[in-house]
Amino acid sequence: MSPQRLGIIAAALIGAAIAVGGYTFVYAKGSAYLTNDPAACANCHIMEDHFSAWLKGSHRSVATCNDCHTPKGLFAKYYTKAENGFRHSLGFTTGRFPDPLQITGHNYEIVEHACRKCHTQITMAIDVATGDGDPVPVLNADGASAPPAQHDEATCVRCHRSVGHWVR
Amino acid sequence: TNILERQSEARNPFYRVVELNDTITDPAVWGKNFPLQYDDYQKTVDMVRTRYGGSEALPRVPDEADPREIVSQSKIYEDPRLVEMWAGYAFSHDFREERGHAYMLEDQLFTQRQVVVQQPGTCAHCHASVYVPYRKLGDGDLIRGFETMNQMPYSEAKNHFSHPVSCIDCHDPNNMQLRITRPGFMEGIAALKAGQGVADYDVNRDATRQEMRTYVCGQCHVEYYFKGPEKRLTYPWNKGLTADSILAYYEESGFKDWTHAKTGAPALKAQHPEFELYSQGIHARSGVACADCHMPYKREGAMKISDHHVRSPVLNLDKACQTCHRWSEEELKARVEQIQDRTFELRNIAMDALMELIGELEPAFRADSASANVRLAQSYQRKAQFLLDFVEAENSVGFHAPQEAARVLGNAINYARMGQIAVRGGRPGPVNPGLPPREGAPNTTGRTTAGRPAGGAVPASAP
Amino acid sequence: TNILERQSEARNPFYRVVELNDTITDPAVWGKNFPLQYDDYQKTVDMVRTRYGGSEALPRVPDEADPREIVSQSKIYEDPRLVEMWAGYAFSHDFREERGHAYMLEDQLFTQRQVVVQQPGTCAHCHASVYVPYRKLGDGDLIRGFETMNQMPYSEAKNHFSHPVSCIDCHDPNNMQLRITRPGFMEGIAALKAGQGVADYDVNRDATRQEMRTYVCGQCHVEYYFKGPEKRLTYPWNKGLTADSILAYYEESGFKDWTHAKTGAPALKAQHPEFELYSQGIHARSGVACADCHMPYKREGAMKISDHHVRSPVLNLDKACQTCHRWSEEELKARVEQIQDRTFELRNIAMDALMELIGELEPAFRADSASANVRLAQSYQRKAQFLLDFVEAENSVGFHAPQEAARVLGNAINYARMGQIAVRGGRPGPVNPGLPPREGAPNTTGRTTAGRPAGGAVPASAP
Numbered sequence A: 001m002s003p004q005r006l007g008i009i010a011a012a013l014i015g016a017a018i019a020v021g022g023y024t025f026v027y028a029k030g031s032a033y034l035t036n037d038p039a040a041c042a043n044c045h046i047m048e049d050h051f052s053a054w055l056k057g058s059h060r061s062v063a064t065c066n067d068c069h070t071p072k073g074l075f076a077k078y079y080t081k082a083e084n085g086f087r088h089s090l091g092f093t094t095g096r097f098p099d100p101l102q103i104t105g106h107n108y109e110i111v112e113h114a115c116r117k118c119h120t121q122i123t124m125a126i127d128v129a130t131g132d133g134d135p136v137p138v139l140n141a142d143g144a145s146a147p148p149a150q151h152d153e154a155t156c157v158r159c160h161r162s163v164g165h166w167v168r
Numbered sequence B, C: 001t002n003i004l005e006r007q008s009e010a011r012n013p014f015y016r017v018v019e020l021n022d023t024i025t026d027p028a029v030w031g032k033n034f035p036l037q038y039d040d041y042q043k044t045v046d047m048v049r050t051r052y053g054g055s056e057a058l059p060r061v062p063d064e065a066d067p068r069e070i071v072s073q074s075k076i077y078e079d080p081r082l083v084e085m086w087a088g089y090a091f092s093h094d095f096r097e098e099r100g101h102a103y104m105l106e107d108q109l110f111t112q113r114q115v116v117v118q119q120p121g122t123c124a125h126c127h128a129s130v131y132v133p134y135r136k137l138g139d140g141d142l143i144r145g146f147e148t149m150n151q152m153p154y155s156e157a158k159n160h161f162s163h164p165v166s167c168i169d170c171h172d173p174n175n176m177q178l179r180i181t182r183p184g185f186m187e188g189i190a191a192l193k194a195g196q197g198v199a200d201y202d203v204n205r206d207a208t209r210q211e212m213r214t215y216v217c218g219q220c221h222v223e224y225y226f227k228g229p230e231k232r233l234t235y236p237w238n239k240g241l242t243a244d245s246i247l248a249y250y251e252e253s254g255f256k257d258w259t260h261a262k263t264g265a266p267a268l269k270a271q272h273p274e275f276e277l278y279s280q281g282i283h284a285r286s287g288v289a290c291a292d293c294h295m296p297y298k299r300e301g302a303m304k305i306s307d308h309h310v311r312s313p314v315l316n317l318d319k320a321c322q323t324c325h326r327w328s329e330e331e332l333k334a335r336v337e338q339i340q341d342r343t344f345e346l347r348n349i350a351m352d353a354l355m356e357l358i359g360e361l362e363p364a365f366r367a368d369s370a371s372a373n374v375r376l377a378q379s380y381q382r383k384a385q386f387l388l389d390f391v392e393a394e395n396s397v398g399f400h401a402p403q404e405a406a407r408v409l410g411n412a413i414n415y416a417r418m419g420q421i422a423v424r425g426g427r428p429g430p431v432n433p434g435l436p437p438r439e440g441a442p443n444t445t446g447r448t449t450a451g452r453p454a455g456g457a458v459p460a461s462a463p
Ligand SMILES: [Ca+2]
Pocket: B053, B054, B055, B097, B098, B099
């Protein structure tokens, strides 16, 4: 098969995918992705486990799905929502997605950073040596900056995996 | 969420009261900037016993040689089989349950092991804040200072330090990052990585923050020996961290700690291999660090900090375990103790077997110290004893790696009993690996792995 | 919330195509109402090998006595030491890796063990759908039917059944709830509970739903023996489920499975104690059921159903494990295999020790079958062999309870070696428990537990 034909087939497939995904996006109230109402996520039965676990969780009255699953900043937030909304719609329609659900790398990073949106104060002290975006408490005038390897942040999810919803 | 988001504009939680620098050993000075951590750090004087850990405060009458008014329980007194195991070695004179960091220096200064043997300055590496002293002795060169102190007698070395482990031993004063200050660990971990094909490993450059939360403890909670006449502190890791790899290291180099007084066996002493055993466990495999359990976060007002009261997690189960495990404290304790009880059962079986071996080998050795039976039995004693001691000396009583601890003890039992058989003239049979693990697609040849030699005929009904 | 919450998920709707009742053995009929479960159920014919589990499809030439065209690998062929261990017992003639449920009936019908020994009808309890046949034979009374079939020769019993385990053996046809249909388990679990102080335990009345997700498997995946001349199927659980309690049970009753052909030892055979070993593990302790791993939920369109393709979870790691563990499949597999490799190492050491014992005991037994040395060595062989077989016959190669499996093997090694020592005239030394675990407030008496007798003097420096 020539590269051109491959290209055409690929384009056709992508087009079909957009159509199918787009269809679900509208039909299954994919626009829910653009609101902050958690019930909107639960529009998809796939999300039901997480929704009901969230309802029983410690953050139910303080954080919605989007507080943890979309990044800081207006553009990034809607970009993530659109991207996820599209991919999840596609998954929902084709039925092809991991079982049990697994958070993807990018979304994991978003969640990880989401905690610090609200909890910087309490975690300030433990992040003292890392300077991960928030004020770096340089303690001494002669403070040389540390080698990069050690700038790793403490991950929150490692210990607090189930704060959002305990499904596992 | 708006109100909450504003919280994120938090300020530096610490007030710089003093300027810290790389020459300040005294934790009280550091404590001016970090009073909460310092408060907890001082609590390591507490003595509370758990079923197998912690420590018990026993009063004693101080004397001139040893001014301590409180000591922890004597392990050799509680289990005299240890005296037999270590016959002829300083440990048979004094060996106590270890206690909090606050005591590390005085316990080393006043142990009877200092009285019965002249110890080298090397000892201080893990019992005192030697970072500043090493640098001073080496004119700014840490490694040179280390080498110099190693070669002093302990009685001389002790004039160079005065604090137990202090902030500066784990932290960079400029930014409070964790760092490794101990040459023994720097060299040991580099040897380990080299053995795994990673050249030039520099722990302070290459380790992640999460690894550092384990490595700072691995500076001291490890198996070690003094290499050569320079008494260089060495962690025997270049073949790996398992008990077997370390034993193989000593077998290859022919090293012995001492000659067993009753049987003449070239014996080895294992010492606190917490880092090594932990490394074989499911927690290490899951990225859980020493500090996660022994220095868990605790809430202090609007902050959370690392609990610098380093101690048995059994005394602190809610913070140490419950963020990851939703079981009740009672249940968590029961889980720890079930693991420890099983380990302890095998440890006792191995210990009894070793006692029988020593009891039987001693007269044989007296009768003919060069006989083949005695030689063979001595080699089994060496192995059995090292493996048993590996778990015995490890302070979690198996918790850090339950199945691995049991595996090591199973081997110890085997060697001790083979020693008894050797004394009686028995010789080991062939070692069979059993069927080689295999997997994958169905085999269509109709034939399985060829039968192995030992142990009975292949029945007619085999495929 | 709790970890097992998913169990209370809403049930799935289904279309009632046929009326089910308590007399329908044929799974195809049930499958009309539950086609998804039936489809998966039929997949148990698949044969795929994992490193230690699954099964391998080996072609064979069918003959009149045994029409099977495919069998699984022979374990006695892969490890001939097994033949030695079982010398004089039917297992030394044929013992294969177990495979899927679809084969249970034919594998029982055609094993060589049926040829070399006349087996009783009891065997069918776990290899055929006997619920309806039992009730028929007992005129509606399950237990009476069970007793009747137990006392038939297998050759006669086999006319009364025709299916491997079927839906009716685990499910109530009226509401599809799980239920126990096997008298052996009903009586065994009641004896266990009675031993724990719970009188009158009726499993179908008293078990929780989550327990039932384990108990339905415990109907068959257990250690058993045929009691008395009535050949009543009995699960030896009234002292508990550990290997030691079961051994104690047999020691008390003096039961033996056979007399070892080479050494005359009154030997015991352990058989698939999955339920028992699992019960000692951390998963059982955490409330995880057999079905959680071996029949995990899977998504079928909008529904979640239990995967009725019962098999090795290693072939299905995402569904079986990732619901609870977020490690990759590769990592999960490595974790399973690390546990199994360690178990297998100790199993091989124990096996070699046992081979040496049998090799040495055999001539001694021939020379003087009544000597004290021989008697003592036989008793050690009996113990060693049972404990080794307990782990060997258990089909997870230690995974179901890693540390416990290693503990049991450590004991097996000890007994086998003590047997060798006994042959040579050695006698066991005293058994020391070590220091008694103790905990609590600091002791202010200044005295620790009084020293125990054995093993060396108390040093002067003791408190
Ligand atoms: Ca202690």
